[in-house]
Amino acid sequence: MLTIHARCTRGPRQPFEATTIERRTLGPRDVLIDIAYAGICHSDIDHAHSVRGNTMYPLVPGHEIAGVVAAVGAEVTKFAVGDHAGVGNMVDSCRECTNCRAGLEQYCSGRRVLTYNSIGRDGKPTHGGYSEKIVVEEHFAIRIPKSVPLARAAPLFCAGITLYSPLRHWGAGPGKRVAIIGLGGLGHVGVQLAKAMGAHATVFDLAPAKRADALRLGADDFRIATDAAAFSELVSSFDLIISTVPASVDLDAYLALLARDGTFVNLGVPDKPLSVAAMSLLRNRRSLAGTLSGGLPETQEMIDFCAEHGIGAEVEVIGADDIDRAYDRLLAGDVRYRFVIDIATMRS
C-alpha cells in the first residue's frame, strides 16, 4: 500500500484541502503512474457539488490524467518505467460482456468502475487524478507518444476521446460537414479533430469573442448560436452536429440544419429532459443520439492520431491550491480552454 498526497473535498461546496489517500500495492498487471497533470472537467464540479446526489465524500476527482510510468507489475507488457501514460474516466470493467469484448468498455453492461466516486473490485471507493500517483491495470492505461506534452495530453482522455469517438463513429471525414456546438473544453479539441479527419467544420458558440480562436483551431466557419439568419442559411447542410454544452439547446432549430440521414449527437446531460418535435426527426430521416467517452482501443487510437496531427488541448496550468478558484472560473466560462493541475505542486 502506498500513501500519497491528494486534494479532496469533504462535502458539497466545501473547499478543496490537502489530504492523503492510499493506492493499492502493484499487482502483476498493474502500472504505477506518477501523475504529472490532471485536467479539470465540468463533470468534476458536478461530482464535487453532488448535483446528482450520488457523491461519496471525501471526493478526489480527476479523470483526465497524464503522467510517467514509475513501476510495472511482473506481467505488464504494454509499458516500461519512464513511458508516458494516461488514464481516462474508467479504471475497470467486467471484461466479459459483448461491449467489453468489442473494446467498448464505456458501454459495459456488467460492472464498470469509474476513475473516481466509484467502488473498485476491492470494495473501496476509487480516487481520481487530483493526486500524486495512480495504480491501474495496464488495460486501462493508454500509451502517450512523447511528442504530446503531458499538460496538453491530460484533457484528451476525457475531452478528447468524448469528441473523437462520435466523430469517428458517424464518419467525419472528407466531404462531410460537421458542426460543433460550444467552443469549450470539449469543443476546442473537437474542431481540431474534425479538421484533421478531413471534414468541413463549423463552430457554434454564444460568444462572438471566440471566433478568432475557432478559426485558429481550424474551423472553416463560426456562427453565433443566437443568430437566426445562420439557422435559415444553413438548413439541411450538416451531416453531423455534436453538442458539447451541458445546457439545453433548441434541438429543433439544430435538427433543421441536418441533411438527410444526419445525426445530432448530444454529449451533455442537462437538468431537464431533451425535447424534440417528432417532425424534426421524420424530415430528412434525422437521428438524435448520444455517446459516452470511448473504449480503450479507441482512446489509444485517439492519442496516436493527436500525436500524428499535432493536436492537444489548450490549457491553463494551475497549482493544487487553485482548484476552488478554477472551479469558479470554469462555471463562469472563464477558461481557454482547459485547466490542468500541475501535480508537482502537491508534492511539498
Added chain:
Amino acid sequence: MLTIHARCTRGPRQPFEATTIERRTLGPRDVLIDIAYAGICHSDIDHAHSVRGNTMYPLVPGHEIAGVVAAVGAEVTKFAVGDHAGVGNMVDSCRECTNCRAGLEQYCSGRRVLTYNSIGRDGKPTHGGYSEKIVVEEHFAIRIPKSVPLARAAPLFCAGITLYSPLRHWGAGPGKRVAIIGLGGLGHVGVQLAKAMGAHATVFDLAPAKRADALRLGADDFRIATDAAAFSELVSSFDLIISTVPASVDLDAYLALLARDGTFVNLGVPDKPLSVAAMSLLRNRRSLAGTLSGGLPETQEMIDFCAEHGIGAEVEVIGADDIDRAYDRLLAGDVRYRFVIDIATMRS
C-alpha cells in the same frame, strides 16, 4: 379533363358526401388508373378534421391506392393497360435535388406534391384515392404484381412502405432483434415484414387480445406495453424498436431496451414534443430517429418483396357510404387491421 365520382368532406367533422372532381387529361408520361381500393390511413382522419389546421376543403383523402391501368400516355414505358398499379402519398417532387436523385423523393428538398391536400404543378389542389380514378406520372406509380390481391395491396403504399423503409434502413435481418410498438394498420404489416426479412420480432401492444394475431402474423414474442416485468427482462436486448403509435410513449422506458448502437424509430407525430432523458441516449450509444414513408424505388422493392413472401394488409372492405363510420371505428381502435374502400361502390 375527366370528371369522376369521389367522396369528400367539406369541413372539420363534416360527414363525407358524394361529389365529382376533375382529373387532368393524360400527358405523355401519365398513367390513368381505375382505382379499385383505397385504404383509410389514420392521417386521413387528421386531415379530414384539420387537426394541424392546414386542410383545404373540400377534401378528398386517400393515399393508399391500388387499381388497374386504364390508359397510358405516349411515352409511358413502365405500364400497359390492364396492369395493376398503386399510388402512395406522393404524386410529384422536384426530381432535381440530391434526395430525389437518390430515389428518396419523400425527403425532397424542393417541392413535393402529396397525393391530396397539396398543390400540384398545375396550381390546383390534389385529390386522393377516395375517388374513381387518378392520373399520375408513371414515375409516381408502382407496379403491383398480380399475385397480391388489390384490396390487400392498397394499404401497403403507406402502412407497408412506412415500415419497410426503416426496417431496411436499420438493417432488420437475421440475427437482429426488432420490436414493433402497436399492432395496428402499420404494425401488423411491420411484423410480417420483419419476420420475412429474417429478424426476431417482438410486438408491444396495450391490448392482450392482440396476442393471438401478433403470433399468427409471425411475431416471436408479444408483450403488453404496460407490463413492467417485460421492461426489466428485455433491457438492452433490441437492435431496433419502431413505434407506430400516434400517441406519446415512454421513450426512456423503451430506449432502455435497446442494445448498443440500437435505434428507436418514431413514426407517429404526437401533439406534444418527444421527451427523452439525455442519459437514455448516452448509454449504449442509442439513437432516436424518424422516417417518412419511402421513395419510389423502395416502394417498388417493397411490393415485390410482399409478393414474394405472400405479405399483405389484413383488411376490412367497406362501401363508400361507410367512411364516416369507419373513421369512428378507427379512432376507437376497432379495426383489424385496415379499412379499405371498395371504390366500385362509388360508381352507381
